[in-house]
Amino acid sequence: MPELPEVQTILDALTPHILHQPIRAVALVWRGVVDRPEPTLFSAWLTGRQVVHTARRGKYMLFRLDNDRWLILHLRMTGKMRVVDAHEPWRPHDRLIFHLAHGRDWRFEDQRKFGRAYLVEDPAEIVGALGPEPLSAAFHPDYLAQVLARRTAAIKSLLLDQRIVAGIGNIYADEALFRARIHPLQPGGTLTPTEITALTQAIKTILTQALAEMGTTLRDYRRPDGSVGAFQNRLQVFRRTGQPCPSCGTPIQRIVVGGRSTHFCPQEQRLKPIEH
Secondary structure (H helix, E strand, O other): OOOHHHHHHHHHHHHHHHEOOOEEEEEEOOHHHEEEOOHHHHHHHHOOOOEEEEEEEOOEEEEEEOOOOEEEEEOOOOEEEEEEEOOOOOOOOEEEEEEEOOOEEEEEEEOOOOOEEEEEOOOHHHHOOOOOOOOOOOOOHHHHHHHHOOOOOEHHHHHOOOOOOOOOOHHHHHHHHHHHOOOOOOEHHHOOHHHHHHHHHHHHHHHHHHHHOOOOOOOOOOOOOOOOOOHHHHOOOOOOOOOEOOOOOOEOEEEEEOOEEEEEOOOOOOOOOOOO
16 A cells, blocks of 8 residues: 555656646546545536645645645555546556546556545545644654553554554554564553654654655555656565564564554564563
8 A cells, every 4th residue: 555655756746747737527437436525526526627736644645626625535555646648548447537638637546446536625524533744743752652652552553543643554664663673563552762762763764765765666556657666675674574684684574463464573673571
């Protein structure tokens, strides 16, 4: 699933091609991609409008229209964005197509059909419950200590909770925990102030590096022009099961935490005993 670096990279590449370009028509190839309003209204309310501002919130892409409504897109697992010439044949997994006035198409492709589109007056309706952006000043050790206090859930699961911090997924949770030397099963409420500070900084560092590398391409993620990211070449533990830890040489292990595949070094990230 695209995470914060991938979504931001896609949005940055997409924006110059769609900004201030009137939407001439909307093709709902698969009507189920629209969450709200109902598909007929969705198409009617977008036709003739243009995007005047773009933003990201967590893993969501936000597009403010010239009538102050917001188009919000969520790629979920396999969603992709492309801007192509309008005469280019549709692909089998194209779900939503915006025909733009300059003769190009903005296409939302999604093999698994998990991605969704929303058209709302207030973006808080969709993204209002998200936690702070991890690269913002609002995400700091004191905040993280407060939200983790007395939490018994595994820290890996807590990092994936978008209400705690927005935009982190499986890849960057594993990488940040390795950088901070914290076991993914460590209960959130047992982290020391030193560990919380290390984890906060690790998250910011990993995401900043991933943004600079245009994200991580393992399978589905592509930028709108079809190019891939490069952060997969910097991964320390994610999907490196059995390979030597880059720090100590111990084989990387894989476990399942909260239903998610999780990778860590058992030597560098030791599970601390819980004091009662």
